[in-house]
Amino acid sequence: MTQRDSESMIRLEGVGLRYGSAEPVLRDISFSIPSGGFRWLLGPSGAGKSSLLRLLYLANRPSVGHLSILGQDINAATRRDLPPLRRQIGVVFQDFRLMPHLSAFDNVALPLRLAGRPEGQIHADVEEMVRWVGLQRRASARPAELSGGEQQRVAIARAVIGRPSLLLADEPTGNLDDRQATRLMQLISEMNRLGTTVIVATHNESLVQRYPGRSLRLAEGQLINDV
Amino acid sequence: MSKRSLLRPARFDDLGLRRALSDRLLPALVAAMTFLAALTLAGVMVASSVAHHWQTGAAAILTVQVPQPGTDTAGGTRLDRVTTLLRGSPGIASVRVLSSTELAELLRPWLGNATQASALPLPAVLDVRLSPGTTEPDPTLQGRLSEVAPGTFMESHGLWLQRLTTLARSLQACAAAALLLVAGVGAAVVAVAVRAGLAARRDAIDIVHGLGATDSFIAGQFANRATLLAAAGGCLGAVAALPVLLALASLASPFLDTLPSDALLPTLPMPLWISLPILPLAAAAIGWLTARVTVHRWLRRLP
Numbered sequence A: 001m002t003q004r005d006s007e008s009m010i011r012l013e014g015v016g017l018r019y020g021s022a023e024p025v026l027r028d029i030s031f032s033i034p035s036g037g038f039r040w041l042l043g044p045s046g047a048g049k050s051s052l053l054r055l056l057y058l059a060n061r062p063s064v065g066h067l068s069i070l071g072q073d074i075n076a077a078t079r080r081d082l083p084p085l086r087r088q089i090g091v092v093f094q095d096f097r098l099m100p101h102l103s104a105f106d107n108v109a110l111p112l113r114l115a116g117r118p119e120g121q122i123h124a125d126v127e128e129m130v131r132w133v134g135l136q137r138r139a140s141a142r143p144a145e146l147s148g149g150e151q152q153r154v155a156i157a158r159a160v161i162g163r164p165s166l167l168l169a170d171e172p173t174g175n176l177d178d179r180q181a182t183r184l185m186q187l188i189s190e191m192n193r194l195g196t197t198v199i200v201a202t203h204n205e206s207l208v209q210r211y212p213g214r215s216l217r218l219a220e221g222q223l224i225n226d227v
Numbered sequence B: 001m002s003k004r005s006l007l008r009p010a011r012f013d014d015l016g017l018r019r020a021l022s023d024r025l026l027p028a029l030v031a032a033m034t035f036l037a038a039l040t041l042a043g044v045m046v047a048s049s050v051a052h053h054w055q056t057g058a059a060a061i062l063t064v065q066v067p068q069p070g071t072d073t074a075g076g077t078r079l080d081r082v083t084t085l086l087r088g089s090p091g092i093a094s095v096r097v098l099s100s101t102e103l104a105e106l107l108r109p110w111l112g113n114a115t116q117a118s119a120l121p122l123p124a125v126l127d128v129r130l131s132p133g134t135t136e137p138d139p140t141l142q143g144r145l146s147e148v149a150p151g152t153f154m155e156s157h158g159l160w161l162q163r164l165t166t167l168a169r170s171l172q173a174c175a176a177a178a179l180l181l182v183a184g185v186g187a188a189v190v191a192v193a194v195r196a197g198l199a200a201r202r203d204a205i206d207i208v209h210g211l212g213a214t215d216s217f218i219a220g221q222f223a224n225r226a227t228l229l230a231a232a233g234g235c236l237g238a239v240a241a242l243p244v245l246l247a248l249a250s251l252a253s254p255f256l257d258t259l260p261s262d263a264l265l266p267t268l269p270m271p272l273w274i275s276l277p278i279l280p281l282a283a284a285a286i287g288w289l290t291a292r293v294t295v296h297r298w299l300r301r302l303p
Ligand SMILES: Nc1ncnc2c1ncn2[C@@H]1O[C@H](COP(=O)(O)OP(=O)(O)OP(=O)(O)O)[C@@H](O)[C@H]1O
Pocket: A019, A022, A025, A043, A044, A045, A046, A047, A048, A049, A050, A051, A052, A094
């Protein structure tokens, strides 16, 4: 691996993470993903997949090691440098993390509003995205009024609405039926083809078999292969 | 697509602060603070006005009473001789003999209207002003006055004036301290409310922070809300203070010649009219600044 930072979207060298003073949940992780690459992130429950993604969407900084994302050295970055990076990263959280007091529509629109996009330019895009995830009839419902799969589709729509350079999806098909999972994978493939770097963490082996791709496999906080 | 999401209000509440920073307690507390500030401000102004009044208008007054003023002596009446002596003394700026009407006015509280018609032997009263910078008359003056017109009595207000001025200054300092305290307590009230709001919206803040919201954006949302609530409280407090201030002004008007006591409605001194609308602005500014500082400090815990 001799790629320079400017060519790799993500680059980790000897990265470790511990929460507080507990045992480290990630140890000595090194890999890099070029811009426009795709990776499955696999491993048993508790292996540290979500924790690794947390590092990549900048919710945690590495306890040790070196991390660079979107060509930016995260170890050297200040708090002020991070928000513009976060706005280029779309995340589907395992627990969705929707705003409870906002409608599905407004949850999807949130990244665009935070990016300062004028209200007039937001509507058409959000409407199209809401329709694409099949929630046009539920657009004004709040998360608590939606089923698990509907909430997951709102989370997916919110992650991709801003056309991120990096898409991180944590178990994005966990609450979807087969048809919806297939549609989601088609969307993800299409975005990847158009240049978005994608990492999808999942337990769903049949999905991985249907969409073969390179994978990162974690076990007990360590990377056991990068194939 | 439903109407509810399409008709998005212009200033949308992404963080749900309309409920997290409620429009009940904070405005009420800020209103109370503003009310206190208005009263304090009125106190400062009355004290300043009194101090000013005494320092310029009535500064360094000397009153000289001449009994049996009309009695002729070698160099004219006793009053003439005293007046001449005073006018020729160093450190004296002006000498004015009070007219009989002024005298009657001064005595009316004690003698009623009887003075006008009565043949009471009233002394002449002279209003003497010392030159600027002089607070006490020449110590030999009393002796020389008694020489030209025995029984003449001189009363200096210098020391009394100094004490009055000191008192007025102390009152002003206390009022300024009270204003600072009120502003400080107001800021603390806003900080507590904002912190409660931050705790109530912790998850929402985590989410927008994760989506790339800047600290300034999040602080701005809180600051907008806090400014609005503080301004509302400030207006409420200032309006509530108005009738009280007007009542106080009407009570104070006989003592301050700047106020027309015969006006149909009591009016406030100009500086108070100017500073009363400034109070809600000050409350809003305190709300804005406190909210921003509080939120920025709180956000430092996030990566
Ligand atoms: N905030 C946290 N504080 C402390 N420990 C944590 C925290 N989050 C995760 N962990 C621990 O870190 C380890 C890895 O958790 P993580 O969520 O990354 O696993 P995962 O691979 O995503 O599992 P799953 O497939 O079940 O989602 C687990 O042992 C978990 O208990």
